[in-house]
Amino acid sequence: MTDIDAFEAQRPRLIRLAYRMLGSVAEAEDAVQDAWLRWTRAGEDVADPAAWLVRATSRLCIDRLRAAKTRREAYRGPWLPEPLIEDLSVDPVERAEDVSVAFLLALERLSPLERAVFLLHDVFDEDYAEVAETLGKTEPAVRQLATRARAHVKENRPRFTVSQADAAKLAAAFMAAAAQGDMAALSAVLAEDAVMVTDGGGKRKAALRPLIGREDIVRLLEGLAWRGGETFPLSFRSVRINGYPGLVLIREDGPMTVAFQPGEDGKLAGIYMVRNPEKLGHLGSDLPVV
Incomplete structure (x- = not known):
């Protein structure tokens, strides 16, 4: 598998992760593009391309969130995520409860690290050891972040009960x-x-x-x-x-x-x-x- 093939195989997952982290389609695509540039410089010694790309994208998103903190605080009026739009004629790509506006607004109340831990573990099903490696934290620290994030998000993660x-x-x-x-x-x-x-x-x-x-x-x-x-x-x-x-x-x-x-x-x-x-x-x- 070529570098391009390995990257393209992971791109949809990376975009989904970045959108949930950043609340913006455009910024998610930019973050994944930055991950691609890093990937082209990584060489051929990457043992697990999927894990490497998730790690790079997660860290890039955390950096973007931290850099945007002042801009978000100065935002005039309520902030909403950039709308994720799908045609009604196609099957939904995402689970509704994982991209709902209410859910993304709940994620906004988390710190960048809490958001990354919650998404990687609770939404993308990575185990705590993988999340710890991705974020450069200890596993106990990651578990603590996850518990704190889960408590904030739990009441705001809707479960759709209507067709x-x-x-x-x-x-x-x-x-x-x-x-x-x-x-x-x-x-x-x-x-x-x-x-x-x-x-x-x-x-x-x-x-x-x-x-x-x-x-x-x-x-x-x-x-x-x-x-x-x-x-x-x-x-x-x-x-x-x-x-x-x-x-x-x-x-x-x-x-x-x-x-x-x-x-x-x-x-x-x-x-x-x-x-x-x-x-x-x-x-x-x-x-x-x-």
């Missing part, structure tokens, strides 16, 4: 009610403790705080409708976003994505809107009106 079809119906009901300005119908489709997060990154209009609770969300949408602050999209496409039913919309001021998190009570538990153009460059411009 994709039922989840899509919830999303469609919300969009229909929003388009008609029917606040009673909007309220009916939202869980009492639903959350709506809009990420504009200071580049486009967005709420500067998460909206918590059905009443808070409806009040904002009602205000937007009253002021005429929201216009119907020029075109849209139904997609899967981070495992959730979602939409890519093209509006007069640019594209945006909306992901709908189904709850366990047959209502929507979360609505996540990404409006920051820096996170939407990978969408392309070939969106048909549907």
